[in-house]
Amino acid sequence: MTKALLLGALLACASTSVLAQTQPWMDTSKSPDERAKAVVAAMTEDEKLSLVMGYTDPDALMKEPDDVVSPAIKADVAAHHIKGSAGYISGIPRLGITPQWQTDASIGVRVEGMERTALPSSLATAASFDPSVPFAGGVMIGHEARLSGFNTFLAGGSNLAREPRNGRNFEYVGEDPWLAGQMAGSLIAGIQSTHMVSTMKHYAINDQESQRTTVDATISPEAMHQSDLLAFEFVYEKGDPGSVMCSYNLINGRWACENEYLENKVLKHDWGFKGYVMSDWGAVHSTVDAANNGLDQMTGYPCCGMKGPWFDAANLKAAMAAGDITQKRLDDMAERILWPLFAKGVIDDPAKVGPIDFKADADVSQTAAEQSLVLLKNDGNLLPLAGVTSVAIIGGHADKGVLAGGGSSGVHPVGGNAVTGVEPTSWPGPVIFMPSSPLDALKSELPKKTKLVWDNGTDTAEAAQTAAKADVAIVFVTQWNGEGFDTGLELGGNQDALVAAVAAANPKTIVVVESGGAVLMPWLDKVPAVLEAWYPGIRGGAAIARTLTGKVNPSGHLPITFPASNDQLAHATIPGFHVNDGVPVHITYDEGAAIGYKWYDIKSFKPLFAFGHGLSYTSFAVSGGAASADASDMITVTGNISNTGKLDGKGVAMAFVSADNWQALGWEGPKRLVGFAKADLKPGAGQAFSLSVDPRLLATFEVADDNWRIKAGSYHILLGQASDDLPVSLDVTLTDKIWSDVHGQ
């Protein structure tokens, strides 16, 4: 037996070394750069060209003329594309190069007809203020993707919530660059730890969905670097994505997928990105400009009204023959696509279809939800529910499930859609409710003798009567957001009236909000308690019930500011809002980098709820500590967070930097988030934290010199638990410093 094993091992070694000699790129002792170069050197031109063009939907592809898409490609796509998935890129079997199977997106595997586990929305997970939460979620969905046959995840939504009405804010990670960097970066790192490639998307300034394929966003380079690009830069550094997806829109007059400044200069040159830029589905507008300005792979042909296969062999060969695209550039494109396949382990550890442990995966999703729900208001400690004999549960389909966002991130959940037929039933629908009923979960969490009465909330007067008869009323309100459209901040239908009527009938009314982002709450003064549940994922109902009943102590904090009214928004209207797609529109982001709490600070607006706000059933105190800068202006902040209440709980300490002369410095606002730390604490216990401040958060981006500049002077480090609750101030003095954005310099 032992001899047989030994012989087997020897044979395996021998064949590996033979392979390493004939196919040196399979030698795992070589670096991913060396391996990518070696395999490209062994490729024919047609093989290189096959890597840069992706396809989807074989049925539509078959209808393309053979001179546009060759019968060989059609046959390959028909044989290997995973039905209902986002896209497919042919492999090169003779060289051991796997095809690329692409799946959406940030909360789990989305394939029509495949039931998979959904995490809470990315914005929800950002509310956990704990990077280990998106990392664990990334590992879970990465495994499910591999077991479903995929090796490329179109996850990693990183756009800032500049426009609070943006329909895809739920796919992103909030309004602050540092928070976004830690949270989206951790999701990507988690996914890629399972030997998948993940994207970081949608690069960049894709900050509204209205007319997303035609909108031209004007923004100064300084403001762009200090906001949206800084978020992407932090995500890139934390997550090391193998791919970056360029967005649909134009930035300062240039399409994102042929934007030289964003792709070649900032991403590839300055940040040193070694992977590939893939287009969003239908976001390519040219062959030569796109290829020369940085796009490496066109994806998803022939979906989304594409005007032509810009990156297919015929177009690229013609451009090369005319001398418009060089051989060197084609090699670079191929190397960039192959690099992450080696670097992330896709080639060495191929994805294999297999059974999925849905129970274990749902547990991961529930843990994420339980860290992400934000208790916005809790007057008189109405929550957690205790000693109630009857509860009226009203509205929001809470008898069936919890809402999810629409579009390409909409996972078809294990157990199916809990509420079918809600409009729209087709793209960007169907509207999906995860099969996790808060009502059922409350039944199991509350004592058996508690009477629960259900009312669907469609008749406001009837709901109020039901509420009047119960000790406590819980109203569930929902707002559906999705890809391709923006949404006003108002709740739809009769929901505001419903809450007001129920609150008038029962002063102990709790509102649970399931929304993609911020909503207005005209009834806020009338209700004692509000829980923001976001889109809480496949076990959302359980997470809500366990939070309402105190099994879980809420510990989420807002990753976005909740406006008090529409008057507080930076833009009164969104160009092209609720107009059919395809109208060229223009938006000038004259608020620059003053997004979210920075905007509220400079305008002295009092929001409904501030960035970072989040209550607990216990209480915490944050104390400093010290802040000191070394000779390179690297600031270290120390402090302590302690549980000053009577229950176990998780507290979040936040650190901001502020400057009295912020305008003279060229900052976008008086303060910036520079760090945060979450601690799980018993009553009376405390935990020390130490944070290092990234120099870019102390600086302004100087376009003329192309670097970050810290100006000498006195700064304050503010510590606390929300952007409007920062009781500790520590002074720190900085000297003039230049920080190059070119990585490694």
Ligand code: BGC
């Ligand atoms: C979305 C992307 C998505 C792609 C593939 C596009 O419509 O904007 O986020 O990854 O489709 O489904």
